[in-house]
Every structure is written in structure tokens, then in C-alpha cells.
Amino acid sequence: MKSEPDVFSIDDLIQRGVENWDGVRNYQARNFMRDHMKVGAQVLFYHSNTAQPGIYGLARVTGAPVPDKTSIDIGHKGFDPKASVDNPIWCMVEVGQGVKFFKPVLLSQIRNDPTLSEMLVARKGQRLSIQPVSQAEFRQVLKLAGYKHDQ
DNA sequence: GCCAACGTTGGC
DNA sequence: GCCAACGTTGGC
Numbered sequence: 538m539k540s541e542p543d544v545f546s547i548d549d550l551i552q553r554g555v556e557n558w559d560g561v562r563n564y565q566a567r568n569f570m571r572d573h574m575k576v577g578a579q580v581l582f583y584h585s586n587t588a589q590p591g592i593y594g595l596a597r598v599t600g601a602p603v604p605d606k607t608s609i610d611i612g613h614k615g616f617d618p619k620a621s622v623d624n625p626i627w628c629m630v631e632v633g634q635g636v637k638f639f640k641p642v643l644l645s646q647i648r649n650d651p652t653l654s655e656m657l658v659a660r661k662g663q664r665l666s667i668q669p670v671s672q673a674e675f676r677q678v679l680k681l682a683g684y685k686h687d688q
Numbered sequence: 689g690c691c692a693a694c695g696t697t698g699g700c
Numbered sequence: 701g702c703c704a705a706c707g708t709t710g711g712c
Contacts, residue, residue, distance in 0.1 A: 539709095539710090541709095541710085585709080585710055585711085586709070586710045586711080587710090587711095588712095590710075590711070590712095644711080661711085662709090662710090662711095663710095664708080664709050664710070666709090
């Protein structure tokens with residue numbers, strides 16, 4: 538899951554405990570969240586649009602997808618004129634159990650690692666804010682972050 | 689701040 | 701359905 542650290546960082550998540558991942562306004566990202574983010578699933582927390590983009594920590598899906606009500610909140614940044622009470626269009630999951638890596642796994646590292654170089658996030662122009670990660674990729678990220686064993 | 693890449697919108 | 705225009709993302 539990508540986030541701009543100036544807006545919401547892994548530190549913010551740790552401080553908050555849990556957070557509703559609202560504001561997703563891309564259908565592909567929504568579908569992935571809705572169909573594949575099971576409660577308990579682990580998440581890589583990526584800092585984008587920052588001097589040192591990369592994966593800065595871990596989190597876990599703590600709440601199943603529910604309607605993102607900010608889509609029907611007139612005046613809210615996430616308001617979508619196409620959404621309605623009956624069809625809010627957008628959904629969100631709850632994320633929690635944030636853990637910060639001792640050392641981040643930077644985008645430059647990801648691109649240079651044979652196991653990770655095919656990750657979506659390594660692709661130029663890839664803007665999807667929620668991306669699938671394979672088990673091998675996940676393990677390799679943990680390894681690069683300094684974890685000796687899988688969790 | 690620049691700008692390439694992308695998704696969405698809307699005229700036709 | 702096409703595609704130009706536009707707004708946004710995000711690395712650099």
C-alpha cells in the first residue's frame with residue numbers, strides 16, 4: 538500500500554494503531570482491496586512522492602472492506618458526485634499493526650534486486666496505489682529489511 | 689519544480 | 701467507440 542509520508546506515514550499508522558484506508562479512487566485498487574485484502578493479510582507500507590521512496594514497514598489488514606463514506610460526504614476531499622447512499626462506489630479496509638523497518642527497502646534496491654525487479658512498484662509510470670505482492674517478493678523484502686526469518 | 693505516464697472525462 | 705484535453709501521480 539502506497540502512501541505519501543507527508544500525508545500519512547508508517548509512523549502515523551503506528552501512532553494511530555489502526556486506520557481506515559479511505560480515499561482510494563481508482564477502480565483497480567478498489568477491486569483489489571475489495572476482493573483480495575483478507576483480514577489478517579500482511580501489507581508492505583510504501584512511502585511515495587518523497588526524497589527516498591521505498592518500503593518503510595509492515596502492516597496488517599485488520600478490517601474487512603466496508604463502504605468508504607467519504608465518497609458521499611459533500612465537501613470532503615474524497616467526495617464523488619457519482620456516488621450515493623445506496624451506491625457509495627468506493628470501499629476501504631482497516632489497516633493496523635504497523636511495524637517500521639529498522640532500515641527501509643528503497644525503490645532503488647527493489648529495482649536492483651533480481652527477485653524484486655518485476656514488482657509493479659518498480660515499473661515506471663505505475664501509479665496503482667494498492668498492488669499485489671507475491672510471497673517470494675514479500676519474503677525477499679523482509680530479508681532486505683534485515684529480518685532473518687519469515688514471520 | 690519538472691515532466692512523463694497514466695486514468696478519466698466529454699465532445700463528436 | 702475514438703481520442704484530445706485534462707488532472708493526478710510520483711520519480712527525479
